[in-house]
Amino acid sequence: MLHQVLEQQLRIAVTAVLPDADTASLLVRPCPDPKFGDYQSNALMSLAKTRKMNPRQLATDVVAKLDVSQWCEKVEIAGAGFLNFRVKPDAITQTLQSAFRGEHLFYTKANQPRTIVIDFSSPNVAKPMHVGHIRSTGIGDSLQRVLRLLGHHVVTDNHIGDWGTQFGKLVVGWKELLDRATLESDPIGEMERLYKLVNAQCDADPARLELAKQELVKLQAGDPDNLAIWKEMIRLSQVQFDTIYGRLGVKFDHTLGESFYNPWLGNAVADLLARGIARESEGAVGVFSDGSMPPKEDPFLVNRDGEWVADPALVRKSDGGFNYMTTDLATIEHRLKTWSPDEIIYVVDDRQAPHFRKLFLTFARWQADAAKRVTLRHVGFGKILGDDGKPFKTRSGDTVKLGDLLDEAVERALKVVVEKNPDMTDAQQREIARVIGIGGVKYADLLPNRQSDYVFNWDKMLALTGNTAPYLQYAYARIRSIFRKAQDAGDWQSAISSIQLNAPEELGLARHLLNFGLALEAVGDECRPNFLCNYLYELSGHFARFYEACPVLKAEGAERVTRLLLCELTSRVLKQGLEALGIEVLEQM
Numbered sequence: 001m002l003h004q005v006l007e008q009q010l011r012i013a014v015t016a017v018l019p020d021a022d023t024a025s026l027l028v029r030p031c032p033d034p035k036f037g038d039y040q041s042n043a044l045m046s047l048a049k050t051r052k053m054n055p056r057q058l059a060t061d062v063v064a065k066l067d068v069s070q071w072c073e074k075v076e077i078a079g080a081g082f083l084n085f086r087v088k089p090d091a092i093t094q095t096l097q098s099a100f101r102g103e104h105l106f107y108t109k110a111n112q113p114r115t116i117v118i119d120f121s122s123p124n125v126a127k128p129m130h131v132g133h134i135r136s137t138g139i140g141d142s143l144q145r146v147l148r149l150l151g152h153h154v155v156t157d158n159h160i161g162d163w164g165t166q167f168g169k170l171v172v173g174w175k176e177l178l179d180r181a182t183l184e185s186d187p188i189g190e191m192e193r194l195y196k197l198v199n200a201q202c203d204a205d206p207a208r209l210e211l212a213k214q215e216l217v218k219l220q221a222g223d224p225d226n227l228a229i230w231k232e233m234i235r236l237s238q239v240q241f242d243t244i245y246g247r248l249g250v251k252f253d254h255t256l257g258e259s260f261y262n263p264w265l266g267n268a269v270a271d272l273l274a275r276g277i278a279r280e281s282e283g284a285v286g287v288f289s290d291g292s293m294p295p296k297e298d299p300f301l302v303n304r305d306g307e308w309v310a311d312p313a314l315v316r317k318s319d320g321g322f323n324y325m326t327t328d329l330a331t332i333e334h335r336l337k338t339w340s341p342d343e344i345i346y347v348v349d350d351r352q353a354p355h356f357r358k359l360f361l362t363f364a365r366w367q368a369d370a371a372k373r374v375t376l377r378h379v380g381f382g383k384i385l386g387d388d389g390k391p392f393k394t395r396s397g398d399t400v401k402l403g404d405l406l407d408e409a410v411e412r413a414l415k416v417v418v419e420k421n422p423d424m425t426d427a428q429q430r431e432i433a434r435v436i437g438i439g440g441v442k443y444a445d446l447l448p449n450r451q452s453d454y455v456f457n458w459d460k461m462l463a464l465t466g467n468t469a470p471y472l473q474y475a476y477a478r479i480r481s482i483f484r485k486a487q488d489a490g491d492w493q494s495a496i497s498s499i500q501l502n503a504p505e506e507l508g509l510a511r512h513l514l515n516f517g518l519a520l521e522a523v524g525d526e527c528r529p530n531f532l533c534n535y536l537y538e539l540s541g542h543f544a545r546f547y548e549a550c551p552v553l554k555a556e557g558a559e560r561v562t563r564l565l566l567c568e569l570t571s572r573v574l575k576q577g578l579e580a581l582g583i584e585v586l587e588q589m
């Protein structure tokens with residue numbers, strides 16, 4: 001892409017001036033204000049600073065060696081040493097043409113593809129998936145799509161919660177209180193009912209609690225009856241998960257639940273103890289602060305009433321059971337052995353940030369060499385709130401089930417669609433409503449900065465105007481309708497060598513198309529799909545201004561071809577961009 005070509009040339013020029021300079025950080029990015037140019041680099045200023053050079057002098061020397069005349073007008077030095085590049089319309093035209101021929105879609109694959117494991121969604125067995133799961137599932141899915149587009153080797157792993165103390169209570173409920181008929185019709189509801197019932201009994205009656213503990217011990221020891229019940233609970237839960245993932249269009253390469261790691265937990269703890277990384281405390285085993293950082297930053301400490309006290313990472317309970325932490329340690333080890341990733345990304349609620357800080361630090365102490373070869377990264381996110389600013393709930397105060405939420409989204413979208421397209425068949429209306437409804441929910445979740453909480457708002461997310469999925473989906477369909485109306489459907493395509501960008505709106509749109517790859521890279525680098533949402537929304541804005549100012553089908557000759565080409569490429573980028581967010585488009589809406 002153009003910015004990469006310019007970066008390449010800039011690196012050559014800098015090396016000519018300063019042969020030993022580190023050129024990796026020499027970036028060329030879109031100019032924030034088009035008044036000054038299309039692209040800009042501020043890299044020479046920091047380079048001059050580290051070398052105690054005069055930045056304007058360095059810029060002047062570099063520009064003297066910089067050969068970009070094939071792509072740009074004369075490079076300008078601005079301010080303290082910015083370089084401003086103004087791209088020649090010819091260079092833009094050529095990029096559009098090569099994109100049209102399918103040589104690229106304004107992005108290139110990474111030169112050095114990385115292997116990246118993404119741990120996302122990860123719901124718990126025997127519980128309904130709720131509205132919160134849209135966050136990890138949607139963000140994680142979008143990241144895996146973007147990173148794959150950029151040529152990275154991605155492994156997705158759904159780390160489902162299929163092990164833990166709750167199964168003792170669930171087994172008791174299953175054996176004594178199971179309603180087979182309900183289990184058939186609503187398995188998750190029935191398991192949830194059993195758990196709540198037995199949990200309440202355990203709170204009231206120590207004998208029940210003791211029974212649940214015994215059932216858990218039996219399960220852990222491999223008792224065939226309890227194992228069979230547990231497996232059936234996982235199977236039923238997986239059916240539920242798969243239904244939801246099917247509706248969301250989300251797939252995983254692997255679903256290695258927590259239970260998969262059981263065989264390694266004992267050894268892991270023994271090893272942590274032997275190496276002196278973990279120690280016993282009040283019958284349990286935990287990893288404590290090693291005092292290597294200030295208390296404020298140390299996740300192994302908490303402040304209670306003005307005093308710093310230990311908040312260890314527990315890896316074995318006093319009853320001998322293992323913890324969430326233990327499983328996660330064994331999981332890292334397994335992932336490193338199996339896939340040798342450069343990076344492991346955990347898309348998990350920000351409330352688990354302390355867990356992940358402890359996990360990463362513990363792993364680094366435990367397997368220092370392996371830890372150096374991998375970047376462990378917690379990609380956190382905030383909460384979904386209701387109108388009242390409290391966590392989003394149903395009217396009756398229950399958590400909102402994800403399946404119900406998706407149903408409601410599609411129903412609400414259907415009303416809009418029926419109003420807009422009364423003449424369509426019922427099946428057509430339903431299909432559009434599905435695509436808009438699901439897309440609307442997903443997009444609304446990807447649009448805010450992932451770490452901020454956001455207020456769930458049906459009207460906003462399904463609106464046909466504003467920064468929403470339906471708006472972008474309609475923009476796409478509208479462009480496709482231009483091609484249905486164009487009588488010379490294919491003819492213009494043979495004339496693309498004649499295109500010419502003249503109107504400022506044509507140029508504005510074309511320049512924005514060229515930045516698609518930068519948007520994708522920004523998403524990949526920072527794990528922030530919202531960058532892509534905003535890019536696509538701006539693209540639609542550019543398109544709307546272009547379409548307003550530049551008639552397409554009424555134009556003739558080279559002008560018509562140029563405009564049809566811009567329409568075609570805009571629709572390709574919209575489609576690819578929405579797809580990278582996990583959002584479908586339709587040719588006709």
Ligand code: ARG
Pocket residue numbers: 119122123124159160161328331346348
């Ligand atoms: N099942 C967990 C939960 O619902 C999330 C798991 C996230 N992944 C991980 N490796 N800890 O809270």
